[in-house]
Amino acid sequence: MDLAALALTFGAIFVVELPDKTFLATLVLATRYRPLLVWIGVGLAFTVQTAIAVGLGQAASLLPQDLVRGIAAALFLAGAVVLVREGRRHLRAGSEVDDGADEYDAAPASAVGWRAVLASFLVLFAAEWGDLSQLLTLSLVARYEAPLSVFVGALAALLTVSALAVIVGRSLLRIVAVHVLHFVGAGVCVLLATLTVVELVR
Incomplete structure (x- = not known):
């Protein structure tokens, strides 16, 4: 287990997903x-999606190392651009907690038990x-070649973000502006891109 890769993955995914x-x-x-049922359902969804992403990253790591680093740097920069654009949009519009909430209203409100878990999933x-x-x-995964560490870090970050949403979601968004979180996430992506480019040049 690469603890450095785990910690870096947790921090990056947490800041980007919050x-x-x-x-x-x-x-x-x-x-x-x-x-609790929502958290279980979304946790299962995150587990499947993270496993798929790790599998794809592991396959990508078989490519030439310089190519992998170049692609990783490009993806980090693309993530920074997306987050900056979202941050500017929220800054202009004002950080509404219910912004885009209608997208998730298709789930049946009457679902209980395993049906609520399945609907959330x-x-x-x-x-x-x-x-x-x-x-x-x-x-x-492609950059650090530590699939287990990245899987654990990414999944832990996603479960933590979803737990915060379930427990203190609205209160947290009243304290911390959404656009600030977007800009911090963009900064993390730029840092990762910079580190990757430095390694590529070396």
Whole structure:
């Protein structure tokens, strides 16, 4: 277990996902179903998606190392651009907690028990497919060649973000502006891109 890769992955995914739709989707679902059932459902979705991203990253690591680093740097920079754009959009519009909440209203409000778990799983699995966190996870696996450490770090970050959404979602968004979180996440992506380019040049 590479603890450095684990910690870096946790920090990067946590900062990137905290202002993302992962947080919002979990928050909205937790108003419809029992919060624990929502957390279990989204946790299962994150487990499957993270495993897929790690598998793809492991396959990508078989490519020439310089090519992998170049692609990883490009993905980190693309993530920074996406986060800056989202941050500017939230800054202009004002950070609304319910912004985009309608996207997740398709889930049946009457679902209970395993049905609520399944509904939460399906909503998050569909909403988060190809998300920035998946791309970053893939890039981190290819860059560090530590699939288990990246898997544990990424999944722990996603479970922590979803737990925060379930427990203190609305209160947290009143304290910390969403656009600030986007800009911090962009800064993390730029840092990762810079480190990757430095390694590539060397």
